[in-house]
Amino acid sequence: MNVSSFQKLCIHLISSAFQRCRLSEDLCRLSVVLKSSPTTPMIQVSISDTGIGSCLEEFQDLKYTREGIGTEKWDGLLSVITTCISDNEIYHYHLNLRESVSARRLTRLPSNPKNGAKFSGTEVCLSISDTVDVLLAEINHFFQKMLILKIPNVAAELVIERGDVLGLQCENVFLTNECSSLHFSTSNVERLKSGLEEYVLKHGNSLNIKCDSCFCSREQLKIGTGVACSLESHRNSELLMEAVIVISEVSELTTPCFRSCSNKTEVLHFKDFSPCSVSQASLKALTTIDWRNYGLTLGSVVDQGDHALIEWESLPPYLHIDMALHCYHKQVMTLPGKYKTQPDRHLIKKAVKLALDDLKEKHTGFLLSAHAVKICSYAPDLASTIAGLILSSSDSDFQSECISLLGMQSHEIVREAIEDCIEKKIISVIETNDQKPEKCKGAALLFEDDCRQGPYFEEHEEGEDVFSSPD
Structure with missing residues (x-):
């Protein structure tokens, strides 16, 4: 994976930690800790999880862009501690991403015995010369998206430790296991539905605070889901595309808090249980759907990097539409990368249409052509x-x-x-x-x-x- 900035590197490492937790059969904890000190401009970043243990190839495949991460900010060094449930030792490594020769990138350090204990987990540590607030904004935004997926067995926390004259000040940005209300057997699309619903109720502006001034109850939300699949015979793997559409409806605009740009829809994209950039297939699919069959008139679809933005024509001001798309292989039992997850526009189009049909079936007279x-x-x-x-x-x-x-x-x-x-x-x-x-x-x-x-x-x-x- 090519990394163009330190922030993107941290996001990638956190995403990998989520996946290790997701693949574990036990409840897992993921912690991201940012430490700063008034005596040094360095930020220490620690990303730890109690998932299945790390596959070192996922770190060795990382590549950084020299222009994106200057030598004056980061030395390119990752400290990795990892162990699997079947290991007898806890392994320590130093990984130098600035080393061009792959055989020299990884340095194994002395390991520690587990003395018969049975546990697994990984911790990655790195330091950079930067401000906490810049990195915090990126990580906060990423967690906000990850919580929409509601991975069932992960409790996540984001902590900031700031050193000052009074000593170490610790701030829990959030500690969450919102998935506990859902049963482990709940389908992925139902989790995505629940996660997007909560995202909409929070307006996407806060991880923990629900805005009651616009939505007094969930009854003001109309939700449709659609799942399309295709069998990739050459891999014997089933590719799934899930679509969830939430339409917010209020009787009248009584508060400035309600979205002022109600004629625009944010389309969130996920791939292999992680936020991803917008694909050309997705943009094409969204523009070729006959929205008129659902009483909607498409204005434009724009790639915003981490999401697509749909602008509607003549959408009533009391309506707002949110959408999430998630693509993954049903048979994936390893970390992402084993399969190339690239859905075509037909699969995306079908999933979105099924979600729109679901809305029409649930709400008589709604989305009429x-x-x-x-x-x-x-x-x-x-x-x-x-x-x-x-x-x-x-x-x-x-x-x-x-x-x-x-x-x-x-x-x-x-x-x-x-x-x-x-x-x-x-x-x-x-x-x-x-x-x-x-x-x-x-x-x-x-x-x-x-x-x-x-x-x-x-x-x-x-x-x-x-x-x-x-x-």
């Missing part, structure tokens, strides 16, 4: 016409049968009540027809052409099967 909205606008006139035909008939039996079919009683024969009842039934059928085609087939279709314009009948490349996962 532009075509359905147009048809609904004709419902009042149509209802008025039908009601007029019923009431103008001189056949009392005909009138009674119509009133019965509408589910009304004879004493309710009032024009306004009949029109309202008919209008609701028309709109209900339109909303049903706007769902997936499978759900339209058994229904009484008022507008059959509309059914063929549902989300699964949008344009696709010749020969593509839109009902199966692409390879």
Whole structure:
């Protein structure tokens, strides 16, 4: 892995620690400690975990950019202490990332006996000449994203130890094991759903504080999930793409705290249980979805580095959309790197569409297509016409049968009540027809052409099967 800055190096090391914890079958603790002193400009960084133990290749493959990390700031030295559950010793190493000859990069130091104890873990230490606040902001942002994944067996803490004239001052930025409310058997997509929901409730601005001024309850959030998969036959590995979409809805903008840029959606990206940059496949997928089938008009999709930003046209000011995408191999049992996780745009597109369909199914009348909205606008006139035909008939039996079919009683024969009842039934059928085609087939279709314009009948490349996962 190429490292262009010291901050990115620290993030990579923390991510590796998360993965070692994730692959452990036990509850694990991950600690990141930043130590500073008023007598020296150096920051000491310690990243420790109680995961499965380190594979030294993950450190030896690290490469840094000389322009990104100057020699005056960092000497390129990593101190690594690691042991696996089956080891009898605790191993110590020095790794010099500035050494161009790979055989000289790793220096093994004297080890310590475990004396029969059974435990595993890794600690990586390094020092740099920099300010704590710059590094803290990067690490804080990374933890904020990692917590969305809700890895079930990891308790994480971020600690700052500042030395001054009064001695050592310790500050716990956060200590969390928010995953404890979820069962270990909870699926990854359900964890992602729960994590993104909490991220939205905190507005992405705080790790520990929920803002009640905008969202009094979770009922103001509408959430849809979608999972698409493809089997990579040459690896016998199943590639999964998960999509979660959260739509925040408030009755009116009563507080400036609610997102001022509600017409923009932050699309968070994760790969192999870690935040990642936006891929070209993702950008392409997001631009080729027919958002009009869900009542949305796409403005633009922009790569922001660690996330994509979608700008909508004509999105109601009381709505805000958040999205998260996560891709990983179902069979991965080792640290990331064994498989090249690169989903194509068809897989990403399918997962997002399934999440949108899930939202439409859960919330009747929500995310109606532009075509359905147009048809609904004709419902009042149509209802008025039908009601007029019923009431103008001189056949009392005909009138009674119509009133019965509408589910009304004879004493309710009032024009306004009949029109309202008919209008609701028309709109209900339109909303049903706007769902997936499978759900339209058994229904009484008022507008059959509309059914063929549902989300699964949008344009696709010749020969593509839109009902199966692409390879």
